[in-house]
Amino acid sequence: MSTADTVSTDVLIIGGGPSGLATAIHLADLLKSAGLERRILLIEKGASVGSHILSGAVIKTDVFKSLLPDVDFAEIPFNAKVTKDAMMMLSENGKIHVPFHPPYMSNKGNYTASLGQICRYLAKKAEEKGVEIYPGFAVSEILYDNGKVIGAKTIDTGVDHHGNQLENFQAGNRIEAKLTIFAEGTRGSLTKKLIQKFDLAKGKNEQIYSLGVKELWSVPEGNIAPGEVYHTMGYPLRDEFGGGFVYGLNDNKVALGLVVGLDYEDPTFDTHNAFQVWKTHPFIANILKGGKLVEYGAKTLPEGGWYSLPKLYVDNAMIVGDSAGFLAMPALKGIHLGVASGMQAAKTAANAFSKNDFTENTLKQYDDFIKDSLIYKDMYPTRNIRQGFAKGMVAGVLNFGTDLVTGGAGFVGKLKTEADKDTTKKLSEYKKTLFHERYKNKLEPDKVLTFDKATDVYYSGVNHDEQQVAHVKVNNPQSFKTVNIEEYGAPCQYFCSSEVYEIHTDKNGNKELRIHAENCMHCKTCDIKSPGDGITWSVPNGGNGPDWQNM
Numbered sequence: 243m244s245t246a247d248t249v250s251t252d253v254l255i256i257g258g259g260p261s262g263l264a265t266a267i268h269l270a271d272l273l274k275s276a277g278l279e280r281r282i283l284l285i286e287k288g289a290s291v292g293s294h295i296l297s298g299a300v301i302k303t304d305v306f307k308s309l310l311p312d313v314d315f316a317e318i319p320f321n322a323k324v325t326k327d328a329m330m331m332l333s334e335n336g337k338i339h340v341p342f343h344p345p346y347m348s349n350k351g352n353y354t355a356s357l358g359q360i361c362r363y364l365a366k367k368a369e370e371k372g373v374e375i376y377p378g379f380a381v382s383e384i385l386y387d388n389g390k391v392i393g394a395k396t397i398d399t400g401v402d403h404h405g406n407q408l409e410n411f412q413a414g415n416r417i418e419a420k421l422t423i424f425a426e427g428t429r430g431s432l433t434k435k436l437i438q439k440f441d442l443a444k445g446k447n448e449q450i451y452s453l454g455v456k457e458l459w460s461v462p463e464g465n466i467a468p469g470e471v472y473h474t475m476g477y478p479l480r481d482e483f484g485g486g487f488v489y490g491l492n493d494n495k496v497a498l499g500l501v502v503g504l505d506y507e508d509p510t511f512d513t514h515n516a517f518q519v520w521k522t523h524p525f526i527a528n529i530l531k532g533g534k535l536v537e538y539g540a541k542t543l544p545e546g547g548w549y550s551l552p553k554l555y556v557d558n559a560m561i562v563g564d565s566a567g568f569l570a571m572p573a574l575k576g577i578h579l580g581v582a583s584g585m586q587a588a589k590t591a592a593n594a595f596s597k598n599d600f601t602e603n604t605l606k607q608y609d610d611f612i613k614d615s616l617i618y619k620d621m622y623p624t625r626n627i628r629q630g631f632a633k634g635m636v637a638g639v640l641n642f643g644t645d646l647v648t649g650g651a652g653f654v655g656k657l658k659t660e661a662d663k664d665t666t667k668k669l670s671e672y673k674k675t676l677f678h679e680r681y682k683n684k685l686e687p688d689k690v691l692t693f694d695k696a697t698d699v700y701y702s703g704v705n706h707d708e709q710q711v712a713h714v715k716v717n718n719p720q721s722f723k724t725v726n727i728e729e730y731g732a733p734c735q736y737f738c739s740s741e742v743y744e745i746h747t748d749k750n751g752n753k754e755l756r757i758h759a760e761n762c763m764h765c766k767t768c769d770i771k772s773p774g775d776g777i778t779w780s781v782p783n784g785g786n787g788p789d790w791q792n793m
């Protein structure tokens with residue numbers, strides 16, 4: 243039987259997205275200038291850096307110049323500079339070009355990109371600076387000593403469905419670190435535990451999320467130019483908050499997706515299927531005409547904004563990027579804020595190393611650095627905007643206007659949020675037409691323009707070891723049956739964009755949940771949106787999950 247090896251490091255970074263990589267790069271630079279030699283170790287659950295990265299993406303790039311001051315900007319693999327930036331209001335077959343940019347939404351000077359490619363590039367830069375990067379390892383547990391974080395442990399492998407050790411059992415590694423950085427992205431599974439253990443969200447708004455479903459297409463020359471950027475509002479959404487995006491990339495590729503706030507009420511709402519309906523709109527269908535699907539994926543985004551940020555540090559640990567909730571609403575941009583938060587955490591960490599003090603007393607500087615950075619400038623003025631849309635589009639737009647004239651304060655002060663899982667209505671309470679009734683004539687995929695979930699999942703390259711404990715767990719099977727399945731109609735079968743959840747009905751009409759964890763794309767919607775006692779998502783074996791190459 244293998245026992246856990248212990249590895250010691252100065253810094254452990256959990257997650258190889260833009261925020262974790264920026265922390266690593268900037269900290270390596272700062273320690274070098276201070277003449278300090280320290281070990282920085284970054285662990286990523288994807289088989290390679292980038293394989294679990296999904297974004298739109300149109301990026302505000304200035305922060306990359308600060309992160310990599312010695313690099314020629316043209317070397318960073320951004321795609322195309324934005325050449326056209328339009329907002330469309332869609333009805334079922336019509337469109338109105340909105341003649342102005344809603345505030346905060348202009349993409350002037352921004353670049354389109356594959357965030358996965360950017361992360362691969364950043365990983366190379368980090369390694370050149372001496373950072374050790376280990377992809378293919380999932381971090382599953384936080385290590386504590388006397389109630390303080392002392393690092394984390396990677397998952398045990400070689401266990402069966404029940405958790406029994408098999409012949410190939412391999413205990414995970416204990417990684418002990420002076421400082422641990424949580425950079426797990428949206429709804430981080432360990433960050434969630436850290437926030438709960440230390441009550442870091444006390445007095446803060448509930449974090450709320452949206453789900454983005456995306457496809458990458460290859461289209462005939464002339465359908466869309468590199469750098470052409472479109473955002474859409476309206477069809478096929480009704481009461482749901484959200485919209486579509488279409489980004490023209492080099493080599494006749496186009497990235498497109500639909501992002502929908504998870505605070506909707508309809509228990510049968512299905513973002514994947516809404517996305518397929520959206521593609522049938524003539525404006526989108528024309529852009530895709532003659533093209534082919536290349537890749538598919540889904541991921542959530544934290545949308546709560548400034549008032550939903552948890553306390554960002556505890557003794558020996560800090561939180562960066564989407565795990566903290568650094569995302570600019572309504573631009574729906576988190577990459578530059580992820581990088582910026584990583585840089586501020588790195589500055590704090592460098593000071594902690596020079597004082598050899600990793601307590602909250604030193605790490606609280608992180609708050610001041612955030613307030614002095616572009617993060618505050620981007621997030622504070624928009625702190626009340628998203629909450630307004632919980633009451634529908636009209637109320638949301640009026641509140642948006644109020645925020646604009648009051649510098650974000652609004653007329654009634656801080657607006658609250660409600661957890662996404664609590665906004666879903668029971669089937670008996672939802673009085674409007676259910677999603678699948680609304681679009682019943684549009685939900686049959688033609689496998690040319692529109693696809694079912696199984697086909698789309700195939701285009702994510704997803705793969706999970708058969709022998710492991712299912713990484714999605716129904717928290718209370720009894721209440722799940724009576725509440726989630728019977729009262730709510732099992733929303734998981736609709737909100738999951740990769741068909742992980744299936745309801746099987748036997749000949750007596752009994753309904754039973756079947757879980758296909760092998761399809762999971764790690765979007766975490768099930769952890770966020772399941773009503774009642776819900777579902778918990780944790781990391782599967784390292785290297786398992788999607789294998790995105792260009793997202």
Ligand SMILES: Cc1cc2nc3c(=O)[nH]c(=O)nc-3n(C[C@H](O)[C@H](O)[C@H](O)COP(=O)(O)OP(=O)(O)OC[C@H]3O[C@@H](n4cnc5c(N)ncnc54)[C@H](O)[C@@H]3O)c2cc1C
Pocket residue numbers: 256257258259260261262285286287288292294295296297298299300301302357379380381382425426427428430431432453454455456499501540541542543562563564565568569574575576577578580781
């Ligand atoms: C559909 C969509 C469109 C978007 N469009 C844009 C856009 O156009 N512009 C923009 O600026 N932003 C956009 N965003 C937001 C942006 O992608 C995120 O804000 C950004 O990626 C956050 O970076 P991060 O490093 O915090 O997290 P991530 O990019 O999610 O990276 C986290 C990494 O940590 C790894 N990880 C997680 N848990 C563990 C663990 N326990 N052990 C080991 N590894 C772990 C993950 O595998 C992942 O690689 C979009 C997001 C979505 C979903």
